[in-house]
Amino acid sequence: MGRSSFVVVANRLPVDQVNTPQGRQWRRSPGGLVTALQPVLAARRGTWIGWTGAASKPGEPPIEPFEIEDMILRAVPLSPEEIELYYEGFCNSSLWPLYHDAVETPVYQRSWWEAYRRVNERFADAAAEEAAEGGVVWVQDYQLQLVPAMLRARRPDLRIGFFLHIPFPPIELFAQLPRRTEVLRGLLGADLVGFQQPLAAQNFLRLTRHLLGLRPRGDSVEVDGRQVTASAFPISIDVAEIENLVATPHIRQRAAEIRHELGDPKTILLGVDRLDYTKGIEQRLTAFQELLADGTVSVPDAVMVQVATPSRERVEHYQALRVKVEREVGRINGDYGRVGVPAVHYLHQSYSRSELAALYCAADVMMVTPLRDGMNLVAKEYVAARADLGGALVLSEFAGASAELRQAFLVNPHDLDGLKDALVRAINVDPIEANRRMRAMRRHLRTHDVRAWARSFLTSLGVLDTMTT
Numbered sequence: 001m002g003r004s005s006f007v008v009v010a011n012r013l014p015v016d017q018v019n020t021p022q023g024r025q026w027r028r029s030p031g032g033l034v035t036a037l038q039p040v041l042a043a044r045r046g047t048w049i050g051w052t053g054a055a056s057k058p059g060e061p062p063i064e065p066f067e068i069e070d071m072i073l074r075a076v077p078l079s080p081e082e083i084e085l086y087y088e089g090f091c092n093s094s095l096w097p098l099y100h101d102a103v104e105t106p107v108y109q110r111s112w113w114e115a116y117r118r119v120n121e122r123f124a125d126a127a128a129e130e131a132a133e134g135g136v137v138w139v140q141d142y143q144l145q146l147v148p149a150m151l152r153a154r155r156p157d158l159r160i161g162f163f164l165h166i167p168f169p170p171i172e173l174f175a176q177l178p179r180r181t182e183v184l185r186g187l188l189g190a191d192l193v194g195f196q197q198p199l200a201a202q203n204f205l206r207l208t209r210h211l212l213g214l215r216p217r218g219d220s221v222e223v224d225g226r227q228v229t230a231s232a233f234p235i236s237i238d239v240a241e242i243e244n245l246v247a248t249p250h251i252r253q254r255a256a257e258i259r260h261e262l263g264d265p266k267t268i269l270l271g272v273d274r275l276d277y278t279k280g281i282e283q284r285l286t287a288f289q290e291l292l293a294d295g296t297v298s299v300p301d302a303v304m305v306q307v308a309t310p311s312r313e314r315v316e317h318y319q320a321l322r323v324k325v326e327r328e329v330g331r332i333n334g335d336y337g338r339v340g341v342p343a344v345h346y347l348h349q350s351y352s353r354s355e356l357a358a359l360y361c362a363a364d365v366m367m368v369t370p371l372r373d374g375m376n377l378v379a380k381e382y383v384a385a386r387a388d389l390g391g392a393l394v395l396s397e398f399a400g401a402s403a404e405l406r407q408a409f410l411v412n413p414h415d416l417d418g419l420k421d422a423l424v425r426a427i428n429v430d431p432i433e434a435n436r437r438m439r440a441m442r443r444h445l446r447t448h449d450v451r452a453w454a455r456s457f458l459t460s461l462g463v464l465d466t467m468t469t
């Protein structure tokens with residue numbers, strides 16, 4: 001038996017490695033999930049189990065569990081081969097595209113599955129070791145779908161929750177997955193399976209009937225004499241963190257500087273994403289290019305800024321996307337830029353939270369146009385940053401966030417004319433109407449932040465009593 005009455009299991013640890021003259025050190029990484037869970041972990045001497053993001057080297061001694069902000073962190077090692085087969089392969093070449101409406105063709109390879117199973121076993125072993133008798137284990141996301149059942153087999157005394165951060169596909173798509181029943185059985189090891197949207201929970205329950213012959217009733221299904229509940233818990237952000245950031249004079253000043261550095265245009269259009277083919281970056285570039293071509297907008301009155309964080313760079317679909325996006329940016333700048341004034345400022349970089357907050361404050365129109373997205377936190381971050389009630393959000397109907405941010409300019413990113421029209425309406429929106437929309441969205445976020453999300457999940461799991469957030 002372990003020592004922690006609360007254990008979080010996620011593919012990544014919530015830390016970044018920093019190399020100092022004194023050797024390797026760890027710094028807590030920014031992120032809503034760790035913000036929400038840190039107080040719960042700290043109050044219970046809880047443990048977070050995850051991968052550091054770096055490949056383990058042969059013969060290297062294991063990283064001993066370490067403590068940050070009263071959380072115990074336990075690293076699960078991944079070899080270079082496992083990173084290739086488990087992370088880049090099954091997680092991000094099979095599951096990621098399949099669960100996102102197959103917007104890129106999912107690839108399946110038998111050796112990837114074996115690595116996925118092996119790595120999931122390793123996470124389950126670590127959780128079984130760390131969790132105290134009768135403790136609570138909360139497993140996160142698509143990388144670890146087999147862990148709930150593996151953990152239950154090792155530790156039937158535990159209360160197990162699982163939350164999927166990405167969409168869950170309908171029967172017709174899920175049925176493609178070569179190891180579909182194992183994945184479903186893996187999830188059914190949990191007492192509570194959480195999704196971003198009610199439709200995803202329904203897809204899951206329908207699949208238990210379709211593939212396993214179970215009989216779901218309401219939001220639950222009985223399996224091996226246990227009740228498993230499936231429901232929606234839309235995730236959110238640390239609203240207070242962003243509000244505090246944008247309240248500082250430094251951020252306001254930086255936002256003004258950014259505007260000036262961009263040539264004081266009338267309109268700044270902004271995109272902030274991981275460079276991922278689900279995010280609809282190509283669609284928004286095409287829409288902007290057509291608006292320039294037909295003279296609806298022009299440089300230097302309007303400029304577009306696209307921040308695209310490098311992501312999963314060894315996966316083929318991501319390499320292909322980078323080539324396409326960079327070619328398109330070059331073409332637009334070649335056709336419509338001027339000396340010293342590009343039409344599109346493309347930044348293939350990761351930014352600090354404060355620089356992102358300043359960008360949000362500077363942007364007149366925020367473009368969030370995914371073809372499919374479990375939630376999309378960037379959309380919520382933009383709204384949280386606009387304490388001045390300025391700015392306009394153009395938001396895809398296919399982002400989970402669109403179910404909550406109804407006052408955004410909602411678009412179907414596949415419909416190019418519709419997208420152009422929404423951009424034009426957002427650019428020209430009357431300031432009073434823009435304020436009204438932003439106020440309504442901010443009101444919603446205030447009561448639906450990431451702490452409320454964690455509280456709601458843990459209440460449904462029946463373990464809220466010890467929450468201290």
Ligand code: ADP
Binds near residue numbers: 377379
């Ligand atoms: P996903 O989980 O698919 O990456 P989300 O929009 O839900 O998409 O979350 C992305 C997170 O990454 C947000 O918190 C956002 O602020 C952060 N982020 C995105 N782009 C950058 C960047 N260039 N630099 C730093 N953080 C970024």
Ligand code: F6P
Binds near residue numbers: 011165166311
């Ligand atoms: O939101 C989905 C997700 O895969 C998270 O699990 C992860 O933290 C984020 O996107 C970034 O992806 P990665 O860990 O592959 O860099």
